[in-house]
Amino acid sequence: MATIKGFIFDLDGVIVDTAKFHFKAWHRLAQDLGVNFTEAENEQLKGVSRKESLEKILEWGNISLEAQEFEERMAQKNEWYLDFVREMGQEEALPGAKEFLAESQKLNLAIGLGSASKNAALILDLLEVTPLFQTIIDGTKVSNSKPNPEVFLKGAEALNLAPESLVVFEDSIAGIEAANRGGFRSVGIGNKTILKDAEIVVSGLLRTAGTQNFMKVLNPYLALAMALWAKEQILKKTTAELAYKVAT
Ligand code: B16
Ligand code: MG
Numbered sequence: 001m002a003t004i005k006g007f008i009f010d011l012d013g014v015i016v017d018t019a020k021f022h023f024k025a026w027h028r029l030a031q032d033l034g035v036n037f038t039e040a041e042n043e044q045l046k047g048v049s050r051k052e053s054l055e056k057i058l059e060w061g062n063i064s065l066e067a068q069e070f071e072e073r074m075a076q077k078n079e080w081y082l083d084f085v086r087e088m089g090q091e092e093a094l095p096g097a098k099e100f101l102a103e104s105q106k107l108n109l110a111i112g113l114g115s116a117s118k119n120a121a122l123i124l125d126l127l128e129v130t131p132l133f134q135t136i137i138d139g140t141k142v143s144n145s146k147p148n149p150e151v152f153l154k155g156a157e158a159l160n161l162a163p164e165s166l167v168v169f170e171d172s173i174a175g176i177e178a179a180n181r182g183g184f185r186s187v188g189i190g191n192k193t194i195l196k197d198a199e200i201v202v203s204g205l206l207r208t209a210g211t212q213n214f215m216k217v218l219n220p221y222l223a224l225a226m227a228l229w230a231k232e233q234i235l236k237k238t239t240a241e242l243a244y245k246v247a248t
Helices: 019-033 039-043 050-060 067-086 097-106 120-127 150-159 173-182 205-210 212-217 220-247
Strands: 006-009 110-114 135-137 166-170 185-189 200-202
Touching: 006 150, 019 039, 019 050, 019 067, 039 050, 050 067, 067 120, 097 110, 097 205, 110 150, 110 166, 120 135, 135 150, 150 166, 150 173, 166 173, 173 185
Parallel strands: 006 110, 006 166, 110 135, 166 185, 185 200
Antiparallel strands: none
């Protein structure tokens, strides 16, 4: 098995909780169009480009739009989405994500972003994590959406590493399929039943680091370092929670 030399992170749903903003914006647009839109439909849009997401919503509602209105609806959805994003604070980073990135850097792992979003650069800046990435491949740089592996393959190429030496962290069905098709190792963030094709599935990046399965994915030295780090982080968190409980 190849030595792991780096990580490629999806953005929405892995590093930051912007999925809820996408949901709200698509929900509003679907309502405008008279299309039923629940969490189940939203799940199918995760990791999928803006254009393909609107195409799916129109298909569900059996609606066809002229090219100009299609463009306007996409722009409208993005405006609603960005209204939430601009208000976003550091707390929208998912638990442990920023720390996990910093730790990966300390361990000399290559770090890349592989996201379908055209707003990725803005979001990384708002979270103040841009300098941690050696390469940022986003929706502005690819022509094929996940489950096509292009976004991750471009990341691997930019990092000058083979796919089998990179672990992709993904929260979407399309993203896990893209990672698998590209020959990457895959870690699913979220629900085991939904992300059944991922090599392992965990609830978040912090928890990933401490799990036995994740350690099996890594090289022994890396696994040990990550496990120790995770233990320390979880301990810190538990201590802070305990102190809070005692104080209140
Ligand atoms: P934008 P990811 C994806 O981000 C989202 O999961 C998906 O819901 C969204 O439609 C897509 O980005 C495009 O985003 O409209 O900002 O260009 O999960 O690949 O980081
Ligand atoms: Mg995602």
